[in-house]
Amino acid sequence: MSYGKVCLISGITGQDGSFLSELLLKKGYEVHGIIRRASTPNDNRISHLKNLHLHYSDLSEGASLVDLLYGIAPDEIYSLGAQSHVRVSFDVPEYTADITGLGTLRLLEAIRKSGIKAKFYQAGSSEQFGSSLPPQNESTPFKPESPYAVAKIFSYHMVHVYRKAYGIFGSNGICFNHESARRGDNFVTRKITKAAARIKFGLQDKLYLGNIDAKRDWGYAGDYVQAMWMMLQHSEPDDFVIATGEMHSVREFLELSFDKVGLDPYKYVEFDDNLKRASEVPALQGDYSKINRVLGWKPETTFKGLVELMMEHDMGLAAKEANILKNNDIL
Numbered sequence: 001m002s003y004g005k006v007c008l009i010s011g012i013t014g015q016d017g018s019f020l021s022e023l024l025l026k027k028g029y030e031v032h033g034i035i036r037r038a039s040t041p042n043d044n045r046i047s048h049l050k051n052l053h054l055h056y057s058d059l060s061e062g063a064s065l066v067d068l069l070y071g072i073a074p075d076e077i078y079s080l081g082a083q084s085h086v087r088v089s090f091d092v093p094e095y096t097a098d099i100t101g102l103g104t105l106r107l108l109e110a111i112r113k114s115g116i117k118a119k120f121y122q123a124g125s126s127e128q129f130g131s132s133l134p135p136q137n138e139s140t141p142f143k144p145e146s147p148y149a150v151a152k153i154f155s156y157h158m159v160h161v162y163r164k165a166y167g168i169f170g171s172n173g174i175c176f177n178h179e180s181a182r183r184g185d186n187f188v189t190r191k192i193t194k195a196a197a198r199i200k201f202g203l204q205d206k207l208y209l210g211n212i213d214a215k216r217d218w219g220y221a222g223d224y225v226q227a228m229w230m231m232l233q234h235s236e237p238d239d240f241v242i243a244t245g246e247m248h249s250v251r252e253f254l255e256l257s258f259d260k261v262g263l264d265p266y267k268y269v270e271f272d273d274n275l276k277r278a279s280e281v282p283a284l285q286g287d288y289s290k291i292n293r294v295l296g297w298k299p300e301t302t303f304k305g306l307v308e309l310m311m312e313h314d315m316g317l318a319a320k321e322a323n324i325l326k327n328n329d330i331l
Contacts, residue, residue, distance in 0.1 A: 006030045008072055008118075010059060010107065011080030012052075015182040016123065018045035020078060020225040021052060027229075032072050034059070034081065045182050059103030065110035069118070076232050078121045079107050079155075085186060086127055087210075089148035090278045101151035108162045108170070119169040119232045122159045125152045126176040126217065126243070126284045134215075134247060134285035138174070138239055145279040156239075169237045176217040176243035176286040178224040179306060181313035188250055189218070192257050193310040197318035199268055200261040203325075207268050210275030212250040215283040219244045220301035220309070227297045234295060243286020244299045253307065260311045 007024055011017045012033030024031050032053040035043065046052060055072075057064045059081050069077075082100040083089065089096040104122055111118055129136040130143040144150045159170040183190035188209070198204035219242075227242045258265035291297045301309070 003027050003029060005075040006032065006072060007076040007078065008032045008034070008069070008074040009078045009080060010034045010103070011082065011123075012054070013043050013045055014080060014084070015045065015180055015184070015221050016080050016178075016225060016228075017078075018049075018182055019180070019222050020080070020228060021046055021049055023225050023229060025049065025051065032074065034068070059099050059106060062106040062109060065106055066113050069110045069116055070114040073116050074118050076119045076121070077107065077111070078123075078228060078232075079104055080123045082123070082151075083148070084125075085184075086146050086148045087275070087277050088186075089146050089151070093147035096147045097151050097154075100148060101154040104155035105158050108158060108168065111168055112162065112166050119237075120159070120162075120171070121228055121232050122155055122170065122172050123228070124156050124172045124174040124239075125149065126174060126241075126286060127281060128153050128156065128174060129284060130281050134283050135245070135287045136284065137241055137287040138290055145281050146277065163237055169232075171231045171234075171237045172239040173228055173231055174239065174241045174286075175224055176219065176241070176284060178219045178221045178242075179310065180221040181310050182221070183310075189253060189310065190314075192250075192254050193307070193314045194317070195268075196257045196261050196263065196265070197311065197314040198321070200263060200315070201318040201322040203318060203321055205268070206270055207265070208270050208272045208275060209250070209254070210272060210277070211280055212254060212269075212271075213282075214280060215247045215249045215285070217243045217245070217247055217284055217286045218253070218303055218306060219299050220306050223299050223301055227291060227295070230295045230297055231291075238294070240291040240295070241286045241288055242291060242297075243288045244303070245286060245288055246303055247283060247285035248303050252303075256304065256307045257311055260308065261315070 127149040195207040
């Protein structure tokens with residue numbers, strides 16, 4: 001079925017933006033994305049996609065966003081752009097607040113000022129729940145433990161304010177951890193799978209990690225973008241937890257990844273306190289019963305299946321790298 005709609009995605013070059021772009025293009029959308037001017041290209045996740053309309057703009061520049069929305073007149077806006085690394089938010093709290101928090105406000109203001117009638121999706125995070133005990137649902141109180149989480153909570157409440165004050169169709173998707181082979185190398189899941197593969201091929205000796213006892217609810221990004229889209233097809237704006245309902249530790253992810261290549265991870269892992277957060281969130285586990293009941297969404301990929309997907313991809317990358325080095329008599 002072709003929907004013939006126009007959408008705008010901030011954060012289109014990221015993991016979620018690339019999966020969402022694929023989904024919406026298949027549904028017949030005209031897909032527009034916001035990209036920042038950079039000295040080096042950062043569009044590798046979307047370079048395989050055709051018919052994308054990319055626009056130079058920035059979540060720090062409210063005026064440019066107003067002009068952009070007025071020119072495109074999208075039916076749907078997906079706010080995915082952010083400084084999304086939790087530990088890094090302790091290093092750059094002001095930047096995190098500006099892009100992750102105020103960036104959402106600038107998009108909402110652009111909708112209001114441009115006068116367009118777009119539906120708005122805001123990408124929230126399970127980090128908003130912080131130290132609240134699991135399982136967490138839409139009624140669980142927010143107890144943030146990082147600048148990133150505080151910025152996301154600001155965005156969450158701004159969506160509520162603009163929904164009530166201006167009648168904007170704004171929905172919050174509170175996403176628990178969702179991964180894929182497109183995840184950045186500085187995120188612990190991808191760091192682990194990439195290291196396991198490279199160690200197997202003799203390309204790497206050690207893997208440095210921080211706290212491996214933290215427990216998270218890990219899903220597959222390809223499943224989660226379907227939930228984002230479904231939220232904006234609903235008749236009313238609302239807030240939904242997007243999760244798998246399962247909780248696994250970083251240790252479990254580590255052991256399962258290395259088991260796939262027949263290695264003992266503890267022969268290669270070294271612990272670095274510099275990689276630990278200044279304030280840790282011990283356990284996150286989402287209750288997705290509301291989105292399942294209201295929209296019919298449920299996760300399709302298991303925890304084991306997620307690790308297998310990521311390991312298969314990174315083994316392929318490592319094999320190619322090893323072959324190049326071997327052919328050049330380096331390895």
